[in-house]
Amino acid sequence: MGVTIKDVARKANVAPSTVSRVIANNPKISAKTKAKVQAVMEELGYYPNVNARNLVNNRTNVVGIIMPSVSYAPFQNPFFPEVLRGITAQANEKKYGLYLSTAQTDKGILEEVIEMYYSRRVDGMILLYSTVSDPIIEFLLDKAFPFVVVGQPPEALSGQVSYVNNDNVKAAKMVTEYLLLLKHERIAFVGGREEAYVTLDRKKGYIEALEEAGMTPDDSYIVHHDEIFEGGEQAVIELMSRKHPPTAMIVMDDLMALGVLRMLFNMNISVPNEVSIVSFNNVLMAELATPPLTTLDIHIHELGYRAAELLQKRIADPEAPAEKRIISHKLIRRETSAVYSGERR
Structure with missing residues (x-):
């Protein structure tokens, strides 16, 4: 039989409810008590049942990542792996997982997003693209579901959508x-x-x-x-x-x-x-x-990191006003630009 919360509580000389609060990162538990309980958990090899905890909290601790359709070759373009690297860095810090969309067409992506919402597969979504007319944004807004866009949302909806972008x-x-x-x-x-x-x-x-x-x-x-x-x-x-x-x-x-x-x-x-x-x-x-x-x-990595960070805020408080983050840019001068010599007419 595996190690239980009661075993951890007995070894740490605290109540089982205290162990549960430490696992949930309850701010009312002192740093000293947290450290003691966490040390015992590590010593005994105790790992919390994440699924059970998520059921109680009505959370999945998973975020959906919505890619462009395969017709736009997202995996050929290094932008997407780099922005995903930024998202995973924040996900690792906050201990949640990622669910990557796998649909092959624009219609398929919308259907997958709808399925994610109704099945409660994820707590929120990050859209890695933005276009003039996107039914996904309209659907998520209608359902008041937490999401963030990497890019510029439609102007008419900019006050309703949280996004991260460059100028x-x-x-x-x-x-x-x-x-x-x-x-x-x-x-x-x-x-x-x-x-x-x-x-x-x-x-x-x-x-x-x-x-x-x-x-x-x-x-x-x-x-x-x-x-x-x-x-x-x-x-x-x-x-x-x-x-x-x-x-x-x-x-x-x-x-x-x-x-x-x-x-x-x-x-x-x-x-x-x-x-x-x-x-x-x-x-x-x-x-x-x-x-x-x-x-x-x-700064693609930062675009991803800030998008994930902003989504966590949306999940924690879906009623909060929409926010935006504008990431800086910098010209890197190398060898493909020079003063025009007039050689080609």
């Missing part, structure tokens, strides 16, 4: 201004899926920077492709076929930028001598690229 308008504006300072005038914007808020916000910042510089944005320099390696390759083919191809490109993320670099190399176009490249995210592959990528560090 993507400001970030893209800064990157564009940086390229303008490097004497580039034909600057292309390589965006991801058009309905994603991160794409819309960064495109807005790009356009604002050009307009403030007295330039008229050229729609032919704005393209959208999937945020994968092949998407970057396709963007280069499209842009470099222009009569006056760009001398610089702002690329949605580092994975796409690798595709951009590969295709430019295959076209015998020199980076940065003929074309400068600046991307977003600053994942490890950016530093290891050839040449190393100039990129905007958006």
